[in-house]
Amino acid sequence: MAGQFITFEGGxxxxxxxxxxxxxxxxEQLGHAVLVTREPGGSPLAEEIRSFILAGHAKPLGPFAEALMFAAARIDHLDKTIxxxxxxxxxxxxxxxxDSTRAYxxxxxxxxxxxxxxxxxxxxAGTKPDLxxxxxxxxxxxxxxxxxxxxLKGEGADRFEDEGLAFHQSLRRAYLAIAKSAPHRCAVINADQSPDEVEAAIWATLRERLPELTERSERPLDVA
Structure with a gap:
């Protein structure tokens, strides 16, 4: 049986x-095999593209060029990892x-x-998140x-963190519009709460949308 594909989005x-x-x-405590990955990145080639974009090297080329690079990284990530x-x-x-490409x-x-x-x-190519x-x-x-x-990490802002407040406000509106357009797939979680409260809201949503994942699995953990 195919695994479940769950994505996390937000500003x-x-x-x-x-x-x-x-x-x-x-x-994992319930016995499910779980893989954590990220975008851009998640495969060797996609990680190289990530470094190039987040360093700001693609910004002078414009949003369309950045979107193309994200798409190229995503194809490799899907084929090699997901x-x-x-x-x-x-x-x-x-x-x-x-959704990040659509929003950003x-x-x-x-x-x-x-x-x-x-x-x-x-x-x-037909692969979309279940939730x-x-x-x-x-x-x-x-x-x-x-x-x-x-x-805390002694790091500077990356390509997108360095954008102004107006950009990030429009980004928030874009994500909420995505959620509204795909309510069957998306669940908006109030992240302006404590981590424990956010976790509880995520788990409650998972129990409603993908209940099979909140039950104990009989499958051995043979995949990291």
């Missing part, structure tokens, strides 16, 4: 990494996926939705969290 500082790690632990894991029955938890490159209005639709159709959690919070709170994280 900067929404807490995706924290919640993915918590969900992975809970699912599809093999799903075929093997592994639950895949992905930090960002195609589309929120500026520089790329028509029809163009993003075409890129998505080619890159995904997408959109972690939602005010942009100014998310940016403050991201700044605190950068300070």
């Amino acid at each position: 900067e500082g929404a807490g995706k990494s924290t919640q993915i790690a918590r969900l992975k632990d809970r699912l 599809k093999p894991a799903l075929k093997n029955g592994t639950t895949v938890l992905c930090d960002r996926f195609a 490159q589309g929120s500026s209005g520089a790329i028509a939705p029809s163009v993003i639709d075409d890129l998505e159709r080619v890159a995904l 997408t959690f959109i972690l939602d919070l005010p942009a100014e709170i998310g940016l403050a969290r991201a700044g605190e994280r950068q300070a």
Whole structure:
């Protein structure tokens, strides 16, 4: 039986990494095989593209060129990492996926939705998430969290964290529009809560949408 594909989306500082790690632990405790991956990245070639984009090297080329690079990374990520894991029955938890391209490159209005639709159709080739959690919070709170994280790690802002507040506010609106357009797939989670409260909301949604994952699995854990 094919595995379940769950993606996490949201603006900067929404807490995706924290919640993915918590969900992975809970699912593994129930005996499910779980793979955590990310975008851009998740395969050797895609990680190289990630480094190029987040360093800001693609920004002068414009949003369309960035979208093309994300699509190329996504194709390799799907072929090398996601599809093999799903075929093997592994639950895949992905930090960002195609919705990020639609939100980040589309929120500026520089790329028509029809163009993003075409890129998505080619890159995904029919593979779509079973469930997408959109972690939602005010942009100014998310940016403050991201700044605190950068300070703790001694890192500077990446290509997208460095954008202004107006960009991140439009990004939030874009994600909420995506959720509204695909309510069967997307679940909006209030991320302006404690990590424990966010985790509880995610688990409650998972029990409703994909109840088989909240039950104990009889499958041995043979895949990392």
